[in-house]
Amino acid sequence: MPDTKESDGAEAHQYQAGSTTHREEDQWKHRPPYRLNDDGGKDFVAKWKGKCHCGAVQYELSRDKPLASKYCHCTTCQRMHGAPFQWAAIFHKTDINFTSGHHDLGWYDPSNKSTTHHLPCKVQCAYCRTPIMDEGRNMILLFPTLIEGINSKQGRDAFKATCHMFYPQRVVDIKDGLPKWKGLSDQSPLIDEETGDEISDSEPEPKSKKQKR
Numbered sequence: 001m002p003d004t005k006e007s008d009g010a011e012a013h014q015y016q017a018g019s020t021t022h023r024e025e026d027q028w029k030h031r032p033p034y035r036l037n038d039d040g041g042k043d044f045v046a047k048w049k050g051k052c053h054c055g056a057v058q059y060e061l062s063r064d065k066p067l068a069s070k071y072c073h074c075t076t077c078q079r080m081h082g083a084p085f086q087w088a089a090i091f092h093k094t095d096i097n098f099t100s101g102h103h104d105l106g107w108y109d110p111s112n113k114s115t116t117h118h119l120p121c122k123v124q125c126a127y128c129r130t131p132i133m134d135e136g137r138n139m140i141l142l143f144p145t146l147i148e149g150i151n152s153k154q155g156r157d158a159f160k161a162t163c164h165m166f167y168p169q170r171v172v173d174i175k176d177g178l179p180k181w182k183g184l185s186d187q188s189p190l191i192d193e194e195t196g197d198e199i200s201d202s203e204p205e206p207k208s209k210k211q212k213r
């Protein structure tokens with residue numbers, strides 16, 4: 001789908017990235033997840049569509065369901081989402097095609113508290129400030145509440161979370177029977193949802209394959 005907003009892009013670029021795409025700091029525009037499909041998306045079959053609150057940023061997803069879906073209770077997610085916890089669905093960077101507003105984005109790198117496009121970073125609509133996703137080095141973590149039809153049975157089933165992370169930092173108890181990790185999933189002890197204590201002998205085996213973000 002051609003990006004009809006391209007013509008007023010010059011003004012939008014000033015939000016973050018200057019008016020040229022040739023600078024090193026603008027190279028993100030030519031890489032996934034921000035590179036539009038070169039054929040205008042003809043080979044990209046949209047299974048889901050999402051948009052920010054104001055509608056400036058719109059995207060499609062080519063997978064029926066995320067690679068994984070998790071709730072994160074860490075204090076950074078609580079603060080940055082203004083919510084008791086974050087819901088993130090993991091996709092490959094090539095699974096997303098922005099149909100609008102992919103140059104109208106703002107960044108925030110929580111580790112350096114900077115607004116440069118330094119990974120991993122938070123990505124939001126530069127106009128309405130809706131959080132769009134976390135962009136990791138290898139994957140994206142989308143926020144499913146932006147997706148059309150997410151509140152249908154099909155949406156709930158496809159994006160169903162499988163665990164809670166950083167559960168000791170929670171502000172609300174969620175007794176849903178899902179695994180609750182002290183830190184990152186599969187890389188930290190499990191927490192008993194009834195007692196809030198660590199489950200002894202749940203310390204994971206040291207893994208050579210770290211979770212990639």
Ligand SMILES: [Zn+2]
Pocket residue numbers: 052053054055056057125126127128129130
């Ligand atoms: Zn917006």
Ligand SMILES: [Zn+2]
Pocket residue numbers: 072073074075076077078086166
């Ligand atoms: Zn978090």
